[in-house]
Amino acid sequence: MVGSAVVRRLQGEDILNDERIDLRDQLSVREWVQQNKPDVIVLAAAKVGGIKANSDAPAEFLYDNLMIETNVIHAAYEAGVEKLLFLGSSCIYPREAVQPITEDALLTSPLEPTNEAYAIAKIAGLKLCEAYRQQHGCDFISTMPCNLYGPGDRFDFESSHVIPALMMKAHEAKVKNAKTLEVWGSGKPLREFLYVDDLAEALVFLLQHYSDEKPVNVGSGEEVSIAKLAGMIAGVVGFEGALVFDSAKPDGTMRKVMDSSRINKAGWKPSVGLEEGLGRAYEWYLSNQQRACAA
Ligand code: GFB
Numbered sequence: 001m002v003g004s005a006v007v008r009r010l011q012g013e014d015i016l017n018d019e020r021i022d023l024r025d026q027l028s029v030r031e032w033v034q035q036n037k038p039d040v041i042v043l044a045a046a047k048v049g050g051i052k053a054n055s056d057a058p059a060e061f062l063y064d065n066l067m068i069e070t071n072v073i074h075a076a077y078e079a080g081v082e083k084l085l086f087l088g089s090s091c092i093y094p095r096e097a098v099q100p101i102t103e104d105a106l107l108t109s110p111l112e113p114t115n116e117a118y119a120i121a122k123i124a125g126l127k128l129c130e131a132y133r134q135q136h137g138c139d140f141i142s143t144m145p146c147n148l149y150g151p152g153d154r155f156d157f158e159s160s161h162v163i164p165a166l167m168m169k170a171h172e173a174k175v176k177n178a179k180t181l182e183v184w185g186s187g188k189p190l191r192e193f194l195y196v197d198d199l200a201e202a203l204v205f206l207l208q209h210y211s212d213e214k215p216v217n218v219g220s221g222e223e224v225s226i227a228k229l230a231g232m233i234a235g236v237v238g239f240e241g242a243l244v245f246d247s248a249k250p251d252g253t254m255r256k257v258m259d260s261s262r263i264n265k266a267g268w269k270p271s272v273g274l275e276e277g278l279g280r281a282y283e284w285y286l287s288n289q290q291r292a293c294a295a
Helices: 002-009 026-036 051-056 058-079 113-136 162-175 196-209 226-237 261-266 274-287 289-294
Strands: 040-043 083-087 140-145 147-149 180-184 190-195 216-218 223-225 242-246
Touching (some): 026 058, 040 058, 040 196, 051 058, 083 113, 113 140, 140 196, 147 274, 162 180, 162 226, 162 274, 190 274, 216 261, 226 274
Parallel strands (some): 040 083, 140 216
Antiparallel strands (some): 190 223
């Protein structure tokens, strides 16, 4: 999802976007980077998923992400890549971080257990960028996006993030004329969502204007409860039944809103509000259902 948005944003530029490489394979990555000699790498590739996928497959989330990061970052160093941008995530901040979360909160207290494996891997990625900058002078930077959504997202009832999962459920409920829509957890957790094309704009902005070891938060600042979000999604999809909350499912972190004032002050602001973004995401889902479910 993020990679495609960056490619959309950079249309017309000389972009290498080779989906055949298994980034977990060290040799393939090294050969590809040596042969293609990119000037810049945006490391958007990762094993990602929603709260259930993270809890069900911690080994995959840890292994795949560690392999992707170490292979790409080291290969970039060996090939003398001029700039590399690594993507962390707001969920790598401590579970009880003071809100809104500033970049300084990293590694100050324990992580949220439902995504600990993913968070540990992503923290390692940030630290790799920092270490290659310190030891070898590489211009490798990192950013922390909040929860993302939009075209190219993976739509799956079980393993998706909340927006695509609820969108699919609401769509199916509407088509089948069902009376209820199941929402996991209490509906009380608060989340901050950013439309993926706004993130792509921020990434290009950082590539052009930022060079420091400290990661940069990129969020919308727009916080919403899961209950309200579910209602908005039902509205966008046109599902008119009732929301039913399943308290047997986990809530995860109760709140994770980031302080994005550093990038805001530097000049980047999001342009797509949640209501509009949900509409666009649903349109994309309707016209790409096959691709959306295979992503
Ligand atoms: O998007 P989500 O899976 O990830 O869930 P996290 C957000 C909230 O939505 C949780 C609730 O409180 C879920 O219980 N929710 C309600 C649902 N209905 C659903 C549903 O049908 N599907 C899903 N998936 N959730 C992830 C991390 O945490 O955040 C990842 O696990 C990743 O590592 C991502 O970084 C950004 O926000 O809880």
